[in-house]
Amino acid sequence: MRRHHGTTPRTARVLGSLLLIAAAGGLTLGAAPAARAAAPVPLDRIVPAPVSVTPGGTPYRVTRATGIHVDGPAEVHRIGTYLAGLLRPATGYPLPVTDHGDGGILLRLTQGDYGAEGYRLHSGADGVTLTARTPAGLFHAVQTLRQLLPAAVERTTVQRGPWQIAAGTLQDRPRYAYRGAMLDVARHFFTVPQVKRYIDQLALYKINELHLHLSDDQGWRIAVDSWPRLASYGGAGEVGGGRGGHYTKADYREIVRYAASRYLEVVPEIDMPGHTNAALASYAKLNCDGVAPPRYTGTQVGFSSLCVSKKATYDFADDVIRELAALTPGRYVHLGGDEAHSTAHADYVRFMDRVQPLVARYGKTVIGWHQLTGAHPAKGALAQYWGVDGTGAAEKAQVAAAARNGTHLILSPADRVYLDMKYTARTGPGTKWAGLVEVHRSYDWNPGTYLAGVPASAVRGVEAPLWSETVKTSAGIEYLAFPRLAGAAELGWSPAARHDWSAYRKRLAAQGPRWDALGIHYYRSPQVPWPAR
Numbered sequence: 001m002r003r004h005h006g007t008t009p010r011t012a013r014v015l016g017s018l019l020l021i022a023a024a025g026g027l028t029l030g031a032a033p034a035a036r037a038a039a040p041v042p043l044d045r046i047v048p049a050p051v052s053v054t055p056g057g058t059p060y061r062v063t064r065a066t067g068i069h070v071d072g073p074a075e076v077h078r079i080g081t082y083l084a085g086l087l088r089p090a091t092g093y094p095l096p097v098t099d100h101g102d103g104g105i106l107l108r109l110t111q112g113d114y115g116a117e118g119y120r121l122h123s124g125a126d127g128v129t130l131t132a133r134t135p136a137g138l139f140h141a142v143q144t145l146r147q148l149l150p151a152a153v154e155r156t157t158v159q160r161g162p163w164q165i166a167a168g169t170l171q172d173r174p175r176y177a178y179r180g181a182m183l184d185v186a187r188h189f190f191t192v193p194q195v196k197r198y199i200d201q202l203a204l205y206k207i208n209e210l211h212l213h214l215s216d217d218q219g220w221r222i223a224v225d226s227w228p229r230l231a232s233y234g235g236a237g238e239v240g241g242g243r244g245g246h247y248t249k250a251d252y253r254e255i256v257r258y259a260a261s262r263y264l265e266v267v268p269e270i271d272m273p274g275h276t277n278a279a280l281a282s283y284a285k286l287n288c289d290g291v292a293p294p295r296y297t298g299t300q301v302g303f304s305s306l307c308v309s310k311k312a313t314y315d316f317a318d319d320v321i322r323e324l325a326a327l328t329p330g331r332y333v334h335l336g337g338d339e340a341h342s343t344a345h346a347d348y349v350r351f352m353d354r355v356q357p358l359v360a361r362y363g364k365t366v367i368g369w370h371q372l373t374g375a376h377p378a379k380g381a382l383a384q385y386w387g388v389d390g391t392g393a394a395e396k397a398q399v400a401a402a403a404r405n406g407t408h409l410i411l412s413p414a415d416r417v418y419l420d421m422k423y424t425a426r427t428g429p430g431t432k433w434a435g436l437v438e439v440h441r442s443y444d445w446n447p448g449t450y451l452a453g454v455p456a457s458a459v460r461g462v463e464a465p466l467w468s469e470t471v472k473t474s475a476g477i478e479y480l481a482f483p484r485l486a487g488a489a490e491l492g493w494s495p496a497a498r499h500d501w502s503a504y505r506k507r508l509a510a511q512g513p514r515w516d517a518l519g520i521h522y523y524r525s526p527q528v529p530w531p532a533r
């Protein structure tokens, strides 16, 4: 992780305690008496908001004597080691991880009504206990514990404590099973370390799906052995004319492994039949006229199409989906299917009728952008809705009808959670085709009632896509994602009853010092009462 540089240890320490004061009490910087610094972060001051908290008792204090005890299989031990790794640099404490012992921090798996990802956190004078039915639940509990500690805990050098955790009990579980973020690695390529950095940021907000947009007009980003020029030629470019790049299969496996270690499932997308110029440029035979177009470095959409009438197209689709499925332990393959403006509608339907069964043949479930609902979505397919308030009634009705017929939805309304929309006319990167999307607008909607005529049970969750036409660095990603990503994560996790902008903006403000400590480059929206830096 990249952290702040250029701060001496002493100023870092002072800054750390000032940030703690700010996070704990929202007090004016510099004016607080030292004793106030000791107030721990209240149990409900986290993002996403937890289901319920019952405060009370004496806070637990992490000290040099604290141990991390694990009760469960090796995977629980691994989560304990991950927690120790998070806490050691800033506390400077040894925090041994052991399979026995009392007091300190205990991670345990039990049977019980926690759900697949829920957990309970209990904190008192003698220790903190994290309980869940699954390792994923424990991992989410660790993210909560992290947010209950002062923001300075995120720093890589030793900081002054105290390291207290508010007393009481917190019960938590997600509203939706699918809580996603998408990264477009096609318009600009992002390296494995850059993707890992984003994964760590997603994990902090309990996001559990990482959708990678692996191909588009401007680049093909995943090695395919049976069609090697897709990556070697089709991957060697990007928007603006940079060198681009692609993931080898080993790179991709490393991303999948790292994501799994943070309890995220990777959803690979190969966009078809449009958004395919990089593939068409790599192989002449994929073009109806047999002529490969040049590579493309602009940002127009809707001009490319696979040749729906050619056998080569389906050989290509079969090979790509087979190799991608073999790299994918996750359940899904995303086929794209958006903005196929250069494919006649009948051809689009024909293409999807032939290609969706390939996904099932290789053991996966189809996801498509919601245009798929205009064809014949495969049984069990998910449609990802990316409309806006102004999307036409007929299109919305088509999506709702599909949802009633069993095509469940992932909600990514572009004028709410497209992270590439500019916040205001004056903020730097981003586009604005779906409008300007400030933090309040991004947060203030209800996935359960968002689309008329969609049964609540047909909503699988929320995903925040980040298209990368205008960003090519981690700082660029972060500026667009933070703070809106946190809001999308809360919409996916927290109960509708906890949805409250005026409370959210205060909880969100408390994340600012944490992002500063982590070196996350974020947008300091005037809608959020950030503590002064």
Ligand code: TNX
Binding pocket: 301, 338, 339, 369, 386, 418, 420, 431, 467, 468, 469
């Ligand atoms: C629409 S959303 C697209 C992308 C662009 C994005 C820019 C979708 C399924 N297609 O091709 O990158 O807008 O915001």
